[in-house]
Structure formats: structure tokens, C-alpha cells
Amino acid sequence: MVIAKTKPLEEIFGMIRSCRSLLIVGCAGCTALCLEGGPREVDGLKDRLGALCKEEGSPCRMEGITLERQCEMEFIEELDAIEGDYEAILSLACGAGVQFVAERYPRKPVLPALNTTFIGVNRAVGLYEERCRSCGDCQLASTGGICFVTLCAKSLFNGPCGGSHNGRCEVDPEIPCAWCAIYERLKGQGRLESLLTLRPPMAWKNGVRGLQVHEDFKDRYGR
Amino acid sequence: MNGAPLQRGVDRDKLKAMLRQKRRMRYFLSFCASCGLCAESCFYYRKHGDPRSTPAYKAVNTLGVMFSRKRTLSRDDLEGMKVLLWGKCVLCRRCYCPFGIDISGMISWARSICRAQGIYEDYRKSSRGL
Numbered sequence: 001m002v003i004a005k006t007k008p009l010e011e012i013f014g015m016i017r018s019c020r021s022l023l024i025v026g027c028a029g030c031t032a033l034c035l036e037g038g039p040r041e042v043d044g045l046k047d048r049l050g051a052l053c054k055e056e057g058s059p060c061r062m063e064g065i066t067l068e069r070q071c072e073m074e075f076i077e078e079l080d081a082i083e084g085d086y087e088a089i090l091s092l093a094c095g096a097g098v099q100f101v102a103e104r105y106p107r108k109p110v111l112p113a114l115n116t117t118f119i120g121v122n123r124a125v126g127l128y129e130e131r132c133r134s135c136g137d138c139q140l141a142s143t144g145g146i147c148f149v150t151l152c153a154k155s156l157f158n159g160p161c162g163g164s165h166n167g168r169c170e171v172d173p174e175i176p177c178a179w180c181a182i183y184e185r186l187k188g189q190g191r192l193e194s195l196l197t198l199r200p201p202m203a204w205k206n207g208v209r210g211l212q213v214h215e216d217f218k219d220r221y222g223r
Numbered sequence: 224m225n226g227a228p229l230q231r232g233v234d235r236d237k238l239k240a241m242l243r244q245k246r247r248m249r250y251f252l253s254f255c256a257s258c259g260l261c262a263e264s265c266f267y268y269r270k271h272g273d274p275r276s277t278p279a280y281k282a283v284n285t286l287g288v289m290f291s292r293k294r295t296l297s298r299d300d301l302e303g304m305k306v307l308l309w310g311k312c313v314l315c316r317r318c319y320c321p322f323g324i325d326i327s328g329m330i331s332w333a334r335s336i337c338r339a340q341g342i343y344e345d346y347r348k349s350s351r352g353l
Contacts, residue, residue: 028334032346039343066338068314068331075331081244125347 001121002030002094003128004037004114006045013052015111016090019060023086024049024113025079025101026066027093034128036114037092039066045092045113061086070097076104083108136210137202142194144185149202151178157199233298233340241336242290248332251324252287255279261326264319267311278318278326281307286333301342308334309344 006012016022024042031037042064053060065082068075070093079101083089088109091098094116102110118130133149139157140147149155153171160179163170167180186192213223242248262268262277274280285304289296308330316327337343 028338028343032344035346038346039338039341040345040347066343068334074328078335 001033001119002096002116003034003118003120003130004031004094004116006036006041006092006114007112009048009052012045012090012111012113013049013056016049016053016060016088017056017058019087021061021086022049022063022088022090023079023083024062024064024090025070025092026064027070027091027097028066029069029071029093029097031093031097031114032066033122035126039064042066042092045090070094070101073100073104076101079105134210135202135204139199142197143182144189144191144194146178146182146185148178148182151176151181157202231298233296233301235293237339238289238296238336239293241332241339242293245332247325248286248329249290251326251329252283252290254322254324255283255320256322258321261318261320264317266315266317267313275307276311278312278320278330281312282326282329282333286329286336289333289336298340298342301337301340304333304337305342305344308337 024046026032026039026042027037028039029037032039032041035041046062046064050060050062063082063086065079067078070076070091079089083105086108088111089101089105090111090113091101092113093101094114095112096116098110098112102108118128119132119134120128120130123129130150131147133147133155135149139149148157148159152159153169153175154161156179160177160183161170164177164180165173167177169175169177183192183195186194213221257279259277259279261279262274265276265278268274268276268278275284285307288300288304292300312330314327314331314334318326320326334343
């Protein structure tokens with residue numbers, strides 16, 4: 001899922017300083033799961049921002065609402081009836097959600113309350129680990145399910161580098177060496193020959209906007 | 224709007240206002256012929272085989288109950304719906320109805336109504352949800 005982190009309160013306040021009315025919009029999708037953008041966090045942010053506004057002498061009327069997801073227009077529609085009453089919208093969604101809300105209300109400032117940090121896993125409640133850089137060319141089949149793009153400090157395609165020491169990374173000894181982990185995993189699976197295949201340089205696609213059309217829907221969208 | 228999580232009871236005015244807000248939801252409920260054809264489109268039902276996991280069951284026993292018992296519905300009733308609304312549905316929106324009923328729309332609206340009463344899934348308690 002997408003992991004996000006709430007921006008410092010002062011930064012958020014800086015964005016809304018001149019607003020006299022603000023709609024705080026949570027997202028019950030990924031950011032709720034990582035405890036940053038659900039109804040509870042909307043209420044908490046509303047209280048903290050309200051207190052700060054009062055302290056700074058810039059009163060602002062605030063209301064909170066949480067949508068099912070902000071990455072689907074049908075759910076964003078729920079705001080149509082109320083968004084007109086507010087000067088700005090503060091979104092607790094990932095960057096994609098913020099942009100989709102902004103697209104629906106182009107005349108209204110839509111502000112991000114969170115920093116989208118990574119695609120990760122839920123190790124335990126409140127503990128998230130990055131596992132995917134959405135590079136667009138998944139190599140996990142030949143690395144025993146361990147992503148070197150994400151977990152190797154140098155994102156080395158043909159590792160390990162010379163800095164690996166006792167299974168630790170030279171960048172930070174606290175970090176396990178991804179390529180050592182790959183070696184151990186493949187050894188356990190009897191697939192060490194996978195390491196002998198040289199990987200050509202990646203055609204990095206993160207520089208362009210991602211767009212994906214499911215095979216079954218290509219006719220519908222003409223792509 | 225988000226309700227206060229600690230409040231007890233039900234904000235009945237808000238409940239009734241939200242039930243009036245999307246008129247099509249009432250029509251959807253009246254159109255449902257209980258044919259059960261939506262069941263096969265639900266991966267959760269297909270995995271567990273429990274009739275209480277079918278999309279129609281989830282919609283009728285949450286949003287349907289909100290409509291039929293809007294005057295007497297208690298907070299415990301709404302809390303009890305969490306199992307169906309969040310525990311047995313991931314809102315993948317793949318449920319199919321031959322009559323064109325927007326079942327996932329009904330479930331998401333029932334979730335919105337619950338959230339407005341301060342009732343929602345608490346992910347702090349467990350990473351696995353309920």
C-alpha cells in the first residue's frame with residue numbers, strides 16, 4: 001500500500017494561514033491504514049490546527065470529512081454538496097488523491113497535509129517498510145523475491161558491490177546487504193544460477209507519467 | 224462529516240439527512256430481487272462460501288437496515304455492521320448486479336454514514352482489521 005506521513009503542523013499552518021474556512025478531507029484507503037489519513041487523524045488534525053489558528057489569532061472555520069478513497073472520482077463526488085462552503089480543501093490522501101481532488105475542483109486550492117513516502121508493507125501496527133519503487137520492470141523472479149532496486153542502497157542491478165561486509169551494507173552497517181540476502185535466499189532455493197545472469201541497465205520509467213490500461217479494456221479506452 | 228469517536232448514541236438527524244441525500248440508494252434496495260447472482264462476482268464470498276458474505280446480504284443488512292430502522296437504530300447496531308462493512312468487504316467494486324444496482328456504492332455509502340456517526344475501522348487495534 002501507499003505509505004504517507006503527516007507534514008509538520010507548522011508547514012500545514014503555513015499553507016492555510018490566510019484561509020477563513022477549510023474543509024479537511026481524509027481518505028479511508030491506504031493513508032487510513034497507515035494511520036495518517038483516516039477519520040481519527042482528520043479529527044486530530046482539525047483540533048490541532050484549530051488550536052494553532054486560535055493561538056496565532058487567525059480564526060478559521062474547519063470541518064472534517066473522510067471519503068472512501070480519493071483516487072476514485074465517484075467517491076470524491078461526495079464533496080460536491082459541501083465544498084462550495086469552504087475557501088480551501090486540505091487533503092489527507094497520497095499525492096495521487098490530492099491531485100484527483102484538485103482536478104475535480106480546479107478553482108479551489110487543494111492542499112496536501114501528508115508527504116507520500118513510499119509503497120510498503122505493514123510489518124506490524126504502525127511499522128511500515130518500503131518494498132517497491134514501482135520501477136516498472138519487476139526483477140523479483142530472479143532475485144528470490146527480494147528487490148534490489150528498493151533494498152540495495154545503490155540499487156545495484158548486478159551486485160553485490162565490494163562494500164558488503166558480513167551481510168551488512170557499507171552505507172550503513174545497520175542495513176542488511178540486499179544482495180547477500182538475495183544470495184542466501186537463492187541458495188536456499190537451489191537457484192544460485194540466477195545470479196550469473198547479467199541484467200542490462202534499466203530503462204528507468206519513473207521519469208514519465210505512469211498510465212496503465214488493463215488488457216480487457218484496451219478497446220474501451222482506445223489504447 | 225466525521226463524528227466524534229467517543230460520542231454515544233446516534234445522531235439521528237444526521238442519519239436521516241444522509242439517508243435522504245442519495246435517493247437512488249432507496250431505489251436500489253427496492254430493486255433487489257434477492258436473486259443471488261451478485262454472489263459469484265464477490266471474491267470474498269467465493270473464498271469463504273458464507274451466504275453472509277454475498278454483496279446483496281452485506282448491502283441489505285447494513286444500508287437496508289439503516290433505512291428500515293432509522294428511528295430506532297442504536298449505536299450498537301451500527302457498531303455491529305462494521306463486520307459486514309469493513310470485515311467482509313474490501314470495496315474492490317467488482318460486484319455485479321444484472322439489474323444494475325450499484326452494490327459497492329451502497330456499501331460505501333453505508334460506510335460514510337457510519338463514519339459520520341464516529342464509527343469506523345480502527346486500524347490501530349490490529350493490522351488485520353477487525
